[in-house]
Amino acid sequence: MLASEEQRKIEVAKALIMRNKGLFRCPVCEREMVVTRTNSVICRDGHNFDLAKQGYINLLLKQGKSEYDRKLFAARKVISNSGFFDPMRHKISELIYETGAGEGWSTTGLLDAGCGEGSHLAQIISDLNEKGLPGLLGVGIDLSKEGIRLAAKDYQNIIWCVADLTKLPLQNGQFEVVLNILSPANYGEFKRVLKERGILIKVIPASNYLIELREILYRGTDRELYINDSVIRLFAGSFQMIRQERINYKVLLKEENLEHLIKMTPLTWNASHQQLEEIMKVGLKSITVAFDVLVGRK
Numbered sequence: 001m002l003a004s005e006e007q008r009k010i011e012v013a014k015a016l017i018m019r020n021k022g023l024f025r026c027p028v029c030e031r032e033m034v035v036t037r038t039n040s041v042i043c044r045d046g047h048n049f050d051l052a053k054q055g056y057i058n059l060l061l062k063q064g065k066s067e068y069d070r071k072l073f074a075a076r077k078v079i080s081n082s083g084f085f086d087p088m089r090h091k092i093s094e095l096i097y098e099t100g101a102g103e104g105w106s107t108t109g110l111l112d113a114g115c116g117e118g119s120h121l122a123q124i125i126s127d128l129n130e131k132g133l134p135g136l137l138g139v140g141i142d143l144s145k146e147g148i149r150l151a152a153k154d155y156q157n158i159i160w161c162v163a164d165l166t167k168l169p170l171q172n173g174q175f176e177v178v179l180n181i182l183s184p185a186n187y188g189e190f191k192r193v194l195k196e197r198g199i200l201i202k203v204i205p206a207s208n209y210l211i212e213l214r215e216i217l218y219r220g221t222d223r224e225l226y227i228n229d230s231v232i233r234l235f236a237g238s239f240q241m242i243r244q245e246r247i248n249y250k251v252l253l254k255e256e257n258l259e260h261l262i263k264m265t266p267l268t269w270n271a272s273h274q275q276l277e278e279i280m281k282v283g284l285k286s287i288t289v290a291f292d293v294l295v296g297r298k
């Protein structure tokens with residue numbers, strides 16, 4: 001028996017999916033899917049996926065073990081809530097708003113592919129709501145159930161889905177915008193789910209991103225310097241690049257946030273326990289945040 005809050009979350013998710021009929025395609029047979037009264041999403045061939053009580057849908061055929069665990073996403077959420085990513089998110093909202101206004105969009109479907117714990121998409125939707133962009137629909141997908149669980153817990157009125165971005169369980173031509181923030185890409189799939197003049201916004205680290213950490217952890221190794229040229233070349237070879245913006249700022253780190261910062265970034269995955277302890281002991285007063293935001297048209 002579901003508690004009333006859980007049932008309410010499922011009802012909200014069901015209503016959203018129902019309102020956006022034809023959004024999902026079956027990950028097994030690629031046929032259209034519909035939501036049922038019995039809290040599941042099903043295709044005409046009978047492939048059936050239950051809505052989780054947290055209000056998300058899991059459309060992965062094989063659950064894999066992700067290196068991105070609950071602790072990482074929880075730390076990422078704390079850092080995210082501290083305002084760390086705000087300039088990047090506001091830039092994205094601005095770019096979407098300008099494009100939408102210019103194109104006269106009557107609907108604005110946003111897919112965040114590799115959304116993690118969901119705070120970027122939630123913030124961007126909230127910004128665009130304030131700006132008055134019409135017909136907003138947000139869909140966040142991620143391979144990690146832990147990330148999607150956290151997203152569904154905190155942000156409503158967005159469709160959250162555990163899925164693989166290399167085989168999106170989504171119908172063709174559904175979205176005005178695909179977001180791909182600090183996550184792997186699959187340009188073929190992104191093109192497929194975008195509408196005709198849809199745009200892809202991809203955020204990648206610039207060389208200076210978290211440079212203070214990188215210098216401590218990787219001085220003298222080939223990881224000391226990160227160069228994103230090959231990622232930009234691949235993007236430009238797949239999409240028509242219409243904008244490229246550099247965002248660069250410093251964030252003052254509250255003492256209690258250093259540990260969260262260390263936990264939230266894959267940069268520390270290969271670091272030794274000793275190195276991490278050393279960083280905690282010495283402390284970091286501020287950290288550089290630097291991204292390239294690439295905007296491409298299909």
Ligand SMILES: C[S@@+](CC[C@H](N)C(=O)[O-])C[C@H]1O[C@@H](n2cnc3c(N)ncnc32)[C@H](O)[C@@H]1O
Pocket residue numbers: 066068076113114115116117120141142143144147163164165166180181182183184266
């Ligand atoms: C560095 S995290 C970034 C998450 C989020 N965009 C952010 O900026 O906080 C990379 C994310 O990509 C997700 N990911 C990796 N491979 C994926 C795949 N094939 N399909 C969907 N998500 C994937 C991971 O689970 C992880 O959440």
